[in-house]
Amino acid sequence: MKDLFLLAHPVFGVLGIFASLWVIVELLNISPHNVRRLRLASLLSPFFMVITWITSGIWYVRYYAADKAVILKGPWPFAHRIIMETKEHVFFITLVLSFVIPIVAYNENLSKNKSARMLTYTLCLLVILSAMALEAGGSLIAMGVKLGLFQSLAQ
Amino acid sequence: MSSYTAGFTLSASIAIIANLGLTIFKEKNAEALAYMKGLTGHHWITHGLAVVIVFFLLGAVLSSTEDVHEMSYKQLLAILVGSVLIGGLGLLGFFFFE
Numbered sequence: 001m002k003d004l005f006l007l008a009h010p011v012f013g014v015l016g017i018f019a020s021l022w023v024i025v026e027l028l029n030i031s032p033h034n035v036r037r038l039r040l041a042s043l044l045s046p047f048f049m050v051i052t053w054i055t056s057g058i059w060y061v062r063y064y065a066a067d068k069a070v071i072l073k074g075p076w077p078f079a080h081r082i083i084m085e086t087k088e089h090v091f092f093i094t095l096v097l098s099f100v101i102p103i104v105a106y107n108e109n110l111s112k113n114k115s116a117r118m119l120t121y122t123l124c125l126l127v128i129l130s131a132m133a134l135e136a137g138g139s140l141i142a143m144g145v146k147l148g149l150f151q152s153l154a155q
Numbered sequence: 156m157s158s159y160t161a162g163f164t165l166s167a168s169i170a171i172i173a174n175l176g177l178t179i180f181k182e183k184n185a186e187a188l189a190y191m192k193g194l195t196g197h198h199w200i201t202h203g204l205a206v207v208i209v210f211f212l213l214g215a216v217l218s219s220t221e222d223v224h225e226m227s228y229k230q231l232l233a234i235l236v237g238s239v240l241i242g243g244l245g246l247l248g249f250f251f252f253e
Contacts, residue, residue, distance in 0.1 A: 053203065061197045085250040088199055089178045092206045093242050096167045096174075099210065104164070107157035115228035116156070119164065122232055126239050133243075 002063045009056035010138055016048035016098060017131045020124040023101060027120055030111045042105035045127060046098040053095060060088065067145045074148025079141050087137040094130040097123055156228065162218030163210075164231050168238035170210040175245045177202060182253065 019041055026038035071080040101123050108116035181188045181198060191198040217223045 057200060057203070060199065081253075082247070082250045085253075086247045089174060089202070089246050090243055092174045092203055093171050093239060095203075096170050096206065096210050097239070099207075100163050100167050103214075104157075104160050107159045116160065119160070119228055119232060119235075122235065123164075126236070130239070130243065 002059065005055045005059040005063070009052050009059060010135055012048045012052040012055060013131055013135060016045050016052060016094075017128050019044035019048055020098070020101065020127045020131075023105070024121060024124045027110065027117055027124075030117065032111055035111060038110065039102065039105045042102040045101050045124075046095075049095050049098040049127075049131075053091070056091070067141075070148035070152070071141070071144040072148075074144060074151050076140075076144040076147050079144025083137045083140045083144075087134055087141070090130060090137075091134060094127055094134065097127050097130070101127070156224070156226075158218045158224050159214075161223045161226055161231060162216070162220070163214035164235055165217050165223055165226070166210050166214035168234045169213055170206050171238045171242040173209055174202075174206045175242045175249075177205065178246060179249055182249070 022041040023038060023045065026034050026041055030038070068080050068084075071077060071084075101120065104110075104116060104120050104123065108120075110117050110120060181191055181202065188198050191201040194201045195204065
């Protein structure tokens with residue numbers, strides 16, 4: 001069961017990335033005909049990021065301690081000390097940015113307001129880039145666990 | 156520009172910097188860390204809730220503030236991008252040198 005939380009959080013993070021990408025695609029083709037779809041997409045990004053928050057939080061608070069111990073004893077202690085510590089706090093940047101996307105989408109006339117479109121593009125790009133950095137960080141953390149386990153097996 | 160766009164975009168920028176500030180404060184202050192742990196059972200949960208609450212509360216307040224309405228999109232974008240860079244790189248730098 002615990003592995004479900006570990007696996008679920010990056011999946012929902014990627015879905016949040018895809019939702020932001022969907023907003024960008026709709027923006028590039030904006031017209032009065034796709035505003036409704038764009039607004040739906042704008043709601044999905046924070047929705048998936050909140051699920052990521054919950055699933056990652058359950059994993060981190062209840063189950064991560066064992067992985068942390070393995071990382072710190074292994075050859076890549078920076079995977080926790082730098083990467084995980086940074087990741088768990090950078091996530092809140094991604095989360096907060098994702099909340100702003102639907103606020104702009106629902107309160108601006110994106111088909112007529114170029115500046116509002118630029119703001120929306122920027123928000124979506126920042127969500128995508130920061131979330132991808134978090135995914136990369138997660139890979140490094142997983143590698144830190146793996147190398148730590150290899151080292152303990154070799155001893 | 157909608158007042159909500161201006162208010163919540165600016166609020167996001169402030170919340171992102173507050174996130175950095177709270178991280179440094181709690182990591183440097185064992186009592187603060189313990190207090191945050193005591194509130195919800197884990198300091199990270201308290202931290203996240205604090206940042207999100209700050210974002211929504213400040214967003215609501217700033218959305219009704221006259222000065223914020225007069226900001227241009229360029230100003231908002233500059234503040235937003237700047238706060239993300241400072242917030243993100245600041246966190247990485249803090250833990251790298253900590």
